[in-house]
Amino acid sequence: MKQIKLAVIPGDGVGVEIMPYATKVLDAVADLHGGLKFEHEWYPYSCEYYLEHGEMMPKDGLDQLSQHDAVFLGAVGNPKLVADHISLWGLLINIRRGFKQTLNIRHAKQLRGIQPMVTNPGGFDLIVVRENSEGEYSEVGGRIHSGEDEVVVQNAVFTRKATERAMRYAFDLAKTRKGHVTSATKSNGIVFSMPFWDEVFEQVGQDYPDIEKRTAHIDALSAFLVSKPAEFDVIVASNLFGDILTDISAAVMGSIGIGPAANLNVDGTHPSMFEPVHGSAPDIVGRGIANPIGQIWTAKMMLDHFGESELADQLLTIVEDVTEAGIKTPDVGGRSTTGEVSEEIISRIQQLT
Template identity: 40%
Template sequence: MVKIGVIPGDGVGPEVTAQGLAVLELVGGLDGFRYELEEFDLGGERYMATGEVLTDATLARLRSCRAILLGAVGHPGVPPGVLEKGILLKLRFDFQQYINLRPVHLYPGVQTPIRDKGPDDIDMLVVRENNEDLYVGVGGFTRKGTPEEVALQTSVNTRAGVERCVRYAFEQARKRAGAGPFRGLSKADRDAGMTRQVTLVAKTNVLTFAHDLWMRTFEEVGREYPDIKRDYQHVDACCMRMVVSPERFDVIVTTNMFGDIITDLGAVLQGGMGLAASGNLNPEGTAPSMFEPVHGSAPDIAGKGIANPLASVLSVAMMLDHLDVPAAAARIRRAVAQVLAEPGPRTPDLGGKATTAEVGRAVVEALRA
């Protein structure tokens, strides 16, 4: 029996999580996956009512789970950073979820804002380092509130942290090789026996200490994978080329901050935030991994029943992959693809008028078919 923690959270989080759980219940029965859920009341409403964000006792209960499904964190009534640092970053750091994994995949039937690009052109995987860089909270103020104020925010990068992230990216590239070679390789690359590509995204020409460490580690680890091509892009060039020629990217590995930025760009390429799933992974399984749609709490549409639930559904599929139930994960992705390929219900972000529940039901019906 697998224990799964559920944090519906804020805004549209409870709405989309409900649809993800309905899909999980169905595939669990179809594939014989036995699990139990424990729901956790965490988020803005609880904080405003009690002043609590995430207690040690709740953290211990979450640690007993194999995985966590998160809806969203963020509330307009709570100062910025309180919930994000107190819940999201605390879970990522305390549970050593050092990989943030974000697929960028354009499904047939979904429009991308890039002209003349289709599903064959947009299919990349971003491996974002998740426990270091500017997010560790090292810094402070001097003379705060005065004209001479100084604010410092320090990027922290360790060899161990960088290496485990880079190695994970190369391993993911090898797994993707099982689905066939990367179309972006040159004939010379293919003749040399290369099957996939990993691109390091950094800023080595300016961040000459931290990103020198990233580049040296990338080159050293990469030599252990002669079948994987090594590529490098400055982050600004990467953003430009993701728009102009997304087909040149296969697996991207990058820092915490840069990964945060380019994955939102990737979400737009794949049709919007409503389709963007993610996993915060503890690859060794020493603590639970956490899966979440990346669209946030979207307070402007909370309670209207029009949020796209597919990112939550696809996050459930990522969770099942992590829990070694790949058949159920694949079943969910096929159902989502079927719903998107047909002229069926779509939420307003995809140009339709359907509700969150109607799209969720369409996925369930596709699973039952």
Template identity: 45%
Template sequence: MTPQNFTIAAIPGDGVGSEVVDAGRTVLDAMAEHNGAYSFTWEEYDWGSDYYSRTGLMMPEDGLERLRPVDAIYFGAVGWPTIPDHITLWGLRIAICQGLDQWANIRPVNFLPNVPSPLRDAEKRDLDWIVVRENSEGEYSGFGGRNFHGREGLGQVATQNAVFTEVGCERIMRYAFDLARSRPRKKLSCVTKSNAQQHGMVLWDDVFKRVAAEYPDVESDSVLVDAMAARFVLNPESLDVVVASNLHADILSDLGSALAGSLGLAASANLNPEKRTPSMFEPVHGSAPDIAGKGISNPVGAVASAALMLDTFGLAGEGDALRASIAETCRQGILTRDVGGTATTHEVTQALIDNLAVAAPAPSAHLV
């Protein structure tokens, strides 16, 4: 039987992105070689800050068209001190997410064995939640501008407009409800700020109420973003699936990852759930210029993102095995410095491969 082949575009990007993408590729290729029922073809793209320094662009003008035929995109990180962050982010990551309509961003918050958390007695508590981020509009729509540059003194004006559409709100709400329905607790919390943002976020709330009526089996509530930030810290056991706008989910998911021990552990998936275009999988830790090239970056976030990619390929059992290997590696105390260990990127990567054979995967509610 011919192995099923998946074509993946690898975009390491900047800083530690190349290190963690290389680690993820090494683990995936080891899995494929051992299994024999599937294989990966890698297409490599050197887009990012170095590319910008050479060309004035973060990726070529036909970059999106090059990406459309692949099965998935595996992304490392973007950002470098010599280039303004809004140029690197909008020129690459957001350009891909918006250009390919990857409208659902999924960020699980997982507490792993032996990883210290700032939460008291975290290891004794039932903590496991997922942040669902609207990934196409909202506060990151890109509408606005800067004007009156010629005025004297402090005359310049900048506008940044948040855009909420009924279509955008409804599709992310339905995705979040379907995800919550697939999990044992069947609970969804919606994050809002409609008391202060009386137009866009009131539409957001209205759509949530309308869609919630179609999911009577899912417990739901609506929480102001400031109260939700407090809940993440003070009552995280109450969380299951959390749906939020582009900005709110961006911030809250990073808070969740910090509570779990490190942004280096955090995985994410930028999904086009209809599969009209390829989805993109990336760790959320950023390019970390201060440790780039030292071989000490944490590959867990990138490898956990690869597990989400396997889910979308219909290889959910393989994704579960990879998540089990991550848990076993942490249980053995093979940790990088950001989570209190001394292991190198290479040592953690090798442990993940070794533990694929011994870690018993636990069934999970798959995200995609």
């Protein structure tokens, strides 16, 4: 019996509503396998937890989470209760940095039954590899003075090691897909970090002569991603650029509620973390209409991570069968509830046993 220990953090808002269904999906998939079992340990880390304890997670929170094989995260944030920079850095980024999850991988494709923002007769299927540990989100800078003399400095830090790691992952991934890597840059406006990024991309690309390579400025690339998503295979980007591009790609699919993501610790020294692209969506909390596909597709990426690719592919096929049958939440043109979509997916998985 292959046992996978999951630290489950529903988080805030719709994350709390969706997560019970997503874990049921995983259990149904495990039953389909027969030799697989998920052990779920739930953690209440959230904005509500912050209000009660003054911190998003306890001082030994990372130690607790480290006892598991992976972290399955819902959504973080409730700006009415806790400022976003506190909730984000206190939980999500704390885990990413503490567990050296140096790559963020996000998948976007045209799902059957969901109308994308742009019609592509042949469909589209792309993955963004985002450097996840430094870049524009580096904790280097400061503030001095006040009033009209106030000065704020935010430094973007790029290391060759982290930049090359992201690019090699992207090229290796492209070898298993359509064989094309696009690099997101802005070297015509950001005069130090982005020319460096371009140089490393060119150098790493020389080791992959069979992979088609392309460099595009982030502004043009964002427009192309909306208008011509089918042209892309693997995109590699810095922390900020990758963050922006993946929200765009999720929206292009038809809803940000269906986008999945993985935060990878590439050397296996710490757990990786899997989370949907969407936020906590406080505007629809309690209405039962949050789309569960982002969290369930994230579960599919986690199955891939643990070497269960056949099960992962079966799960995504079932998700598309359900959406193609018209069982969808309102954000993608349906009338079904969170529970109805989830339970239909679970039912179809169980029918395969």
